[in-house]
Amino acid sequence: MTVAPQHDALSASAIHSTDQALNHVIIEFYEKLSSWEHAIVRDKGFSLSQVHTIELLGVHGAMRMKELADKIGVTTGTLTVQIDKMVESQWVMRRPHETDRRSILVELTEKGQALFLEHDALHLQLTTDLTAKMSAEERSLLLNLLTRMNQEF
Amino acid sequence: MTVAPQHDALSASAIHSTDQALNHVIIEFYEKLSSWEHAIVRDKGFSLSQVHTIELLGVHGAMRMKELADKIGVTTGTLTVQIDKMVESQWVMRRPHETDRRSILVELTEKGQALFLEHDALHLQLTTDLTAKMSAEERSLLLNLLTRMNQEF
DNA sequence: GCATTTTAGTTTGAAAATCAAAATATATAA
DNA sequence: TTATATATTTTGATTTTCAAACTAAAATGC
Numbered sequence: 001m002t003v004a005p006q007h008d009a010l011s012a013s014a015i016h017s018t019d020q021a022l023n024h025v026i027i028e029f030y031e032k033l034s035s036w037e038h039a040i041v042r043d044k045g046f047s048l049s050q051v052h053t054i055e056l057l058g059v060h061g062a063m064r065m066k067e068l069a070d071k072i073g074v075t076t077g078t079l080t081v082q083i084d085k086m087v088e089s090q091w092v093m094r095r096p097h098e099t100d101r102r103s104i105l106v107e108l109t110e111k112g113q114a115l116f117l118e119h120d121a122l123h124l125q126l127t128t129d130l131t132a133k134m135s136a137e138e139r140s141l142l143l144n145l146l147t148r149m150n151q152e153f
Numbered sequence: 154m155t156v157a158p159q160h161d162a163l164s165a166s167a168i169h170s171t172d173q174a175l176n177h178v179i180i181e182f183y184e185k186l187s188s189w190e191h192a193i194v195r196d197k198g199f200s201l202s203q204v205h206t207i208e209l210l211g212v213h214g215a216m217r218m219k220e221l222a223d224k225i226g227v228t229t230g231t232l233t234v235q236i237d238k239m240v241e242s243q244w245v246m247r248r249p250h251e252t253d254r255r256s257i258l259v260e261l262t263e264k265g266q267a268l269f270l271e272h273d274a275l276h277l278q279l280t281t282d283l284t285a286k287m288s289a290e291e292r293s294l295l296l297n298l299l300t301r302m303n304q305e306f
Numbered sequence: 307g308c309a310t311t312t313t314a315g316t317t318t319g320a321a322a323a324t325c326a327a328a329a330t331a332t333a334t335a336a
Numbered sequence: 337t338t339a340t341a342t343a344t345t346t347t348g349a350t351t352t353t354c355a356a357a358c359t360a361a362a363a364t365g366c
Contacts, residue, residue, distance in 0.1 A: 016281070018292050023273070023280040025299040026186075027208060031224065032306045033183050034205070038226025047323080048226075052187070055180060066343060071184065073191025073201075078324050080345055102332045102343040120176070127176040128169070130302045139171050142298045145291060146178040149283045153185045200352080219314060231353050233316055255314040255361045312363070323352070334341070 040122060049074065049082060051119065054091065054108070058116030062107035064097065091115060193275060202227065202235060203244075204272065207261070210245065211269030215260035217250065244268060 041051045052072050057063060063071075069079040083106055086092045091112035097103035108116060131139050194204050205225050210216060216224075222232040236259055239245045244265035250256035261269060284292050 016284075016289065016292060018289070018296050019281050019284065020277060022284065022292060022296045022299070023277045024212060025296060025303060026280055027212060027273075027276055028303050029299055029306075030183065030186050030190075031205065031209060031212075032303065033179075034187070035224050035226050036306075037183075042226070049323080052184065056184060059177060059180060059184075064343080065345095071188050073188050073195070074323090075325060076344060077326080077346080081323080084345095097343095100333075100343080104344070120180075123180055124173060124176045127179055128172050130305045131169075131172065131175065133301065133305070134298070136169065136171070138298060139169060139175060141294065143171050143175045143178060145287070145295045145298070146175070146182055148286065150178060150181050150185065152283045152286070153182075153189075202352085217314080218316095222315095227352095228354060229315060230317080230355080234352085237316095250314095253314080253362075257315065308366090310363100310365075312361105314361080315359085317358075318356090319354105321352105321354080323350105325348105325350080327347090329346075330344085332341105332343080334339100336337100336339075 036126065040119075050086060050091075053082070053086065053106075054112060054116050054119060057092065057106065057108045057112070058120065062095065062105045064103045064105060066103070068106060086112075189279065193272075203239060206235070206239065206259075207244065207265060207269050207272060210259065210261045211266070211273065215248070215258045217256045217258060219256070221259060239265075 037051065038048060041048050046054075049072060053068065056068060056071055065076055065079055065083070069076045072079065074082075083092060083094070087094060090109055092106050093109050095105045095107060097105055131142070134142070190204065191201060194201050202225060206221065209221060209224055218229055218232055218236070222229045225232065227235075236245060236247070240247060243262055245259050246262050248258045248260060250258050284295070287295070
């Protein structure tokens with residue numbers, strides 16, 4: 001590989017040399033996590049989408065339908081029927097938005113919160129296993145780097 | 154005077170102090186990536202599952218049906234009909250396994266390879282954006298840490 | 307070798323998830 | 337005030353998915 005001259009137009013959004021490797025490691029990590037989650041979820045009898053909802057509400061707290069639909073990646077129509085079922089199973093509840101009367105807030109019930117904690121514990125165990133061979137410094141470095149990536153998202 | 158006893162049972166699988174934070178950052182990263190992928194995919198008219206297949210075959214090369222089904226997280230029955238459609242659209246092709254006559258290998262066609270490269274480029278741009286503010290050292294450190302996590306999976 | 311069990315993949319029919327579009331209600335802008 | 341935009345629900349059709357039955361080949365036990 002030849003050393004390229006500095007191109008100002010490019011350097012602003014330059015593709016760094018490790019980025020392609022980094023990209024594939026991220027894709028692989030995503031695929032593995034996705035597969036792990038799928039397996040966990042199937043065992044418990046939930047759909048992947050339902051567990052995403054539980055996770056999102058557990059991490060972020062109450063959320064509007066639209067917001068939740070965007071984060072999960074489905075239409076609001078799809079979400080309405082999904083939330084209907086989850087309300088029936090008593091994992092979540094609907095609550096009117098304080099200021100916007102068009103909006104509905106969805107939040108975890110106590111039962112839903114318990115489910116979140118149970119699922120979160122599985123994630124924690126996975127995280128612990130995956131980072132078991134790292135030093136404390138490496139773990140907090142990883143935390144720092146991932147936090148910064150999330151902020152840029 | 155005795156020194157406080159080591160708790161062997163615990164120390165073997167100790168939950169480190171940053172792990173809960175790390176866990177939630179990972180979950181958040183996964184949710185964001187999942188949402189991003191969902192949006193990309195719907196724009197192009199593919200299903201999430203189809204794109205996962207393209208990604209997996211693009212990164213890993215030809216794979217048996219069973220292997221692919223396990224990685225995606227669906228039954229082989231589901232995969233059979235999905236691959237049928239993808240064969241019809243000429244993104245993938247089936248090829249007999251060299252030594253195991255029960256098995257079928259699935260691999261990308263040229264058209265499928267092109268689709269993978271196109272999708273991969275979007276991922277690369279995302280990766281570049283997310284790590285834009287990091288130094289070269291930080292990026293290679295991140296690469297190192299994520300690679301090690303993938304190995305433990 | 308031969309019978310039994312396991313594994314890989316396909317087919318099928320029913321159940322579940324999803325979408326787009328239409329409908330309703332509220333908020334915002336002109 | 338009127339027009340436009342946003343949030344949610346409903347509906348009907350399409351697509352995805354699963355479980356179970358089925359075929360074929362490999363692995364195991366004797």
